[in-house]
Amino acid sequence: MINGMMMHCNLNITSIMQHALALYAEQKIVTLKSDGMTTHEYTYKDAFARAAQFANSLDRLQVSKNAKVGTIAWNTYQHFELHYAIPCSQRIYHTINPKLPHEQLLQIIASAQNEVIIVEQDCLHIVEALYEHLQPFVKHVIVLGDTDKTLKSPLEFMFYEELIATESTTYDWPDIPEQTASGLCYTSGTTGTPKGVLYSHRSTVLHALTLSMATVVGLDENSCIMPLVPLYHISAWGIPFNAVLCGAKIVWPNSFAGQIEKVYQLIQTESVDVSMAVPTIWTALRNHLQENNITETTLKRAISGGSAASYSLIESLSRYGIALENAWGMTETSSLGTCNRINDLTNLPKTQVLKCGRPIFGMQMRLKGKNDELLPHNGISEGTLEIRGHNVARDYNNNSDNQTTNNITDNTKVWFDTGDIATIDARGYLNITDRAKDMIKTGGEWVSSVEIENAMLGHEKVVEAAVIAANHPKWGERPLLILVAKPTMHIEHVEIETYLAHKLHKWSIPSATILISEMPYTGTGKISKKTLREKYYDYFMKN
Structure with a gap:
């Protein structure tokens, strides 16, 4: 074997930040503040200066290298900063869903062994309720939002803004080896205990690059994206990394993604042209447009995940110039695994529009029959969907004997059993037809x-x-x-x-x-x- 003679540069999240600073330093990031009325606005350059300040804070607090830093937070500029400050200083960000039952939250945090918990003020009660069980390993609790001296808690905590205020806005970012762990996200645990997926710098960068393709998300520096999917759901489907890599303007809706009047106002005010959410949000937007006799919107593309959007919803939004596109993915696939890019409904059959789309680069898919035989990709044969690729989980964090990975070895290659029943047609379009174990996807x-x-x-x-x-x-x-x-x-x-x-x-x-x-x-x-x-x-x- 003869190796090529090219340079090796680590595919790490730091390289995304450095690229963005070199090309898009003045691009905007806008956040709807917690009052639901005013906005916070700054630039990429400002955001990464504050990320450096928090990285310095983590060092000063003597947070271990490779420590898992938990975030219980909304879609805000502060949570965005954490997606760089934590992994680029050789720690691991761990997004935590505040809507899960306390029992599952305790399982997740205990499994991760978070050294630090960073939490919104309106979620502090969650940490308070669990803290007795977290004390053995949680060393610091940091509260986001504006500093509020009237905030009381039985816990000892620090305000994020106070913590970073005196720190340097520069940091000696290390060149982190690309296989190093960068982020952690747990499945919801509805089929057993929650399972943690531990992403690497390499998988994160490759996923961000793949999302940049025109057939997937396809952003550029003239785009404005507002992720309505929460950052605690696979980091808002990877948008903190993909949008920055492409230089797009980012709008964060805070905790107001479900308040469609505020969402529409943000779309119009900030000229949002791309967004991502579950079908429930798109149904609410369609209803809002209809009920208020609105005929125009700046939104042009709406990517739908979690469950398939109906044809009637896709068709009705198309009348407003919005292309609603189904996509499919899992926590175990770093978010999007397929995307059904639609430019014009006119000449597309209904069955094609409803499919989850074609696999993104690097995502390999196959179907297995009841007798473990490989099935043809003819759009008719239904089988268990198995996948592999550089964005697919190989194992789970802190795996145990009773918590398998669903991985199958085939000629030294590992395949992941998704638990979905599907068809794949000759052009590679995936259609999920059923779910194993009778799982239900609601909102x-x-x-x-x-x-x-x-x-x-x-x-x-x-x-x-x-x-x-x-x-x-x-x-x-x-x-x-x-x-x-x-x-x-x-x-x-x-x-x-x-x-x-x-x-x-x-x-x-x-x-x-x-x-x-x-x-x-x-x-x-x-x-x-x-x-x-x-x-x-x-x-x-x-x-």
Whole structure:
């Protein structure tokens, strides 16, 4: 083997920052502040000077190299700064979803062994509730937002702004080896304990480069992107790195992504032309435009993930000049794995528009049949989707014997079993047709039907319970609970809501309950969810 004679330069996140400073130093970053009315505005140059200040703060606090620094934060300029200050100073940023139940949050933070927790003021109560269990390893708690001397807490904490105020705006950024860990994000844990995906500098840079392609996100310095997907969901699908690499203007909506009036106002005021969110947000935007007789918007592209956007939603937004495009990805794929780039609906068949798109560069996909045979990519054959690539997880952080990676070895190559059932056509377009283990995707959040069923089987009136994903006009899918009650007993849905309120997180509680006298069964004696789906899938559309 003869090696090439080219220079080796590490693919690290620092190189993205240095490139942006050289070319796009004056590009803007705008954040809607916590009051929901005023904005904070500064430049890339300002942001990276503050990132240097926080890197100096981490050194002064003697935070270990390779330490995991947890963030419980919204989409703001401060959270953006952390995506550079932490990994570029040889630590690991760890985004944490504040909406998860406390039990899962404790599992996640304990698994990561965070040395530092950085938290928004309105999320400080979460850390307070868990702190007794976090004290053995959490050394510092840092509070984001403006310094508020009236803020009280039983915890000892520091304000982010006070912490960095006296630090130098320069930092001797090391040339970090590209395989070094840079970021950590945990799955939601709906099929067991949460699983941590540990990204590398190399995987992050390669993913940012791939998203830059015209067939994926395709930003440039004339673009303005507002990620409505939270930074705690795979770092807003990698946008802190991709947007900066391309020199795009960034608008952060803080915690207001669900308040569509504020979102629309930001879009118009800041001339946002690209955004990313789950279908629920795009449905709300469509409704807002219709209800207020709005005919124009600066938004041109809306990328939808979490679950597939419906054709009616895609078509209705196209009338406003917005191309709504389905995409697919996982925590384990560094975010987007496929994207369905649409320029014109006119000549595209409905079935093509609804697909998740084609794999991004480096993402290899195959389908496995029931007997482990490889299936053809003909758009018809359905099989288990397996993937591999430089952005795909090889293992989980702090993996244990009862927490497998779903990885399959084939001729020394590792493939990841996604748990999705899919077809792939001859042009490479992916279409997710079902999910293994009956997972439900509602408003961008995963819900386990088994978890709900198990909880319901503890109810004194219940004999059998089944949960299916039912089509929903707002949330895409919602859990629909189907019960067989004990003889002479009747159960109202309000009883179910009360019973499950302290057992499940809010979005997992079924939206409706149907009582039936007898469950349908398969030939092997299992409840036939296929039969239930066929009968009740459109329940919420009709009621």
